[in-house]
Amino acid sequence: MADHTRVDDATTCARPSEEPPSATRPLSPPLVLSSVYQVEDLAQVDSIYNGDSAGFIYARDSHPNAAQLAAKLALLEGAEAALVCGSGMAAESALFLASLDAGDHIALSEGLYGRTVGLVGRELARFGIECSYFDATDAESLRAALRPKTRLVFVETISNPLMRVADIPGLAGIAHEAGVLLAVDHTFAPLLCRPIDLGADFVLHSATKLIGGHSDVTLGIVAGRKVKIDRLANLASTFGLTGNAFDSWLALRGLSTLSLRVGRTSTTALEIANRLSQNSSVMKVNYPGLASHPDHAIAARLFPEGYGAMMSFDVGGREQADRFIRRLEHIPYAPSLGDVSTTLSHPTTTSHRFLSPDQWVQQGITLGLIRLSIGLEDVEDLWRDLEQGLA
Numbered sequence: 535m536a537d538h539t540r541v542d543d544a545t546t547c548a549r550p551s552e553e554p555p556s557a558t559r560p561l562s563p564p565l566v567l568s569s570v571y572q573v574e575d576l577a578q579v580d581s582i583y584n585g586d587s588a589g590f591i592y593a594r595d596s597h598p599n600a601a602q603l604a605a606k607l608a609l610l611e612g613a614e615a616a617l618v619c620g621s622g623m624a625a626e627s628a629l630f631l632a633s634l635d636a637g638d639h640i641a642l643s644e645g646l647y648g649r650t651v652g653l654v655g656r657e658l659a660r661f662g663i664e665c666s667y668f669d670a671t672d673a674e675s676l677r678a679a680l681r682p683k684t685r686l687v688f689v690e691t692i693s694n695p696l697m698r699v700a701d702i703p704g705l706a707g708i709a710h711e712a713g714v715l716l717a718v719d720h721t722f723a724p725l726l727c728r729p730i731d732l733g734a735d736f737v738l739h740s741a742t743k744l745i746g747g748h749s750d751v752t753l754g755i756v757a758g759r760k761v762k763i764d765r766l767a768n769l770a771s772t773f774g775l776t777g778n779a780f781d782s783w784l785a786l787r788g789l790s791t792l793s794l795r796v797g798r799t800s801t802t803a804l805e806i807a808n809r810l811s812q813n814s815s816v817m818k819v820n821y822p823g824l825a826s827h828p829d830h831a832i833a834a835r836l837f838p839e840g841y842g843a844m845m846s847f848d849v850g851g852r853e854q855a856d857r858f859i860r861r862l863e864h865i866p867y868a869p870s871l872g873d874v875s876t877t878l879s880h881p882t883t884t885s886h887r888f889l890s891p892d893q894w895v896q897q898g899i900t901l902g903l904i905r906l907s908i909g910l911e912d913v914e915d916l917w918r919d920l921e922q923g924l925a
């Protein structure tokens with residue numbers, strides 16, 4: 535008799551595998567790479583799309599790894615909800631595209647990340663969206679930047695490369711008085727404070743940096759009120775801005791040590807900043823934890839437990855910066871930040887390369903400026919390398 539349960543090998547190969555039965559659950563979150571999910575019937579598909587039951591259908595809309603990462607980030611930020619996007623820039627794009635219509639206006643703080651300035655000033659400008667600038671350290675300066683069509687105010691908690699600290703509570707008060715929402719790019723300052731508790735409406739991260747923590751993720755996150763994040767999520771799927779499963783899985787793993795990394799790097803950074811300040815080859819150190827930093831008072835108010843991993847210092851000129859970089863034995867010139875190992879960047883040849891020399895002068899960015907992202911090394915080992923560079 536023919537065995538009717540037996541199917542052709544081609545069929546066996548092609549059919550989806552069954553999940554193995556298990557009464558236990560994995561402790562570590564499974565990486566779910568499926569781009570699509572099996573739906574029982576039409577009632578279930580309706581119920582999931584209507585939000586009446588939980589479930590995933592198509593990974594560009596949502597998937598378990600992004601949902602887990604978003605939930606943890608929302609918890610950390612004190613937000614109702616969060617959305618995982620394909621990069622920090624994708625998160626910004628989702629926020630701007632959802633918040634601004636043609637003819638609207640956005641107020642930006644001075645000295646934002648260059649691509650953010652390009653996104654608004656070049657790309658959104660093509661759709662009739664206008665912008666103006668204010669000084670994030672002086673909340674009153676925001677008043678002059680607001681217009682009747684202003685829909686959003688955008689700042690970075692700590693700016694690059696001079697580590698200026700935004701007066702988030704002051705800015706939130708003025709923005710809300712005018713009926714405008716405040717968004718804070720918190721990339722340089724995760725866990726140092728909670729922008730939403732300080733009055734922000736949205737908080738964004740390039741999870742590529744400190745959240746990922748190991749330079750192997752490209753991802754962005756935006757958190758805020760659920761109704762707003764639901765709208766952003768829909769838009770992000772339409773524009774194809776959502777994040778993938780593997781990077782979400784890696785970023786969730788990175789988050790598990792974030793608190794330890796922030797604590798340790800804040801302690802090391804303050805010590806290194808103090809030592810650099812006393813070194814005769816260093817003209818100036820920019821670290822919000824130093825009493826000499828122009829925003830130390832606000833930083834001390836906003837960051838009760840430490841000032842973060844990021845600092846910059848001036849070694850005098852381009853030649854000195856080049857010599858310093860070449861003399862270092864261990865700290866790599868790698869223009870990103872937030873890694874477990876200390877890395878350095880040189881703003882005028884990387885992040886701020888496309889500004890004119892006049893703009894550098896205007897922003898106080900010098901050719902000898904070196905930016906450090908402090909990692910987890912022992913402080914003495916790190917200092918030995920830095921001293922060798924400065925010798």
Ligand SMILES: Cc1ncc(COP(=O)(O)O)c(C=O)c1O
Nearest residue numbers: 621622623647719721740742753
């Ligand atoms: C402050 C800040 N915001 C946003 C971004 C953009 O993030 P991503 O590179 O993940 O798109 C960066 C990247 O360096 C950044 O430094």
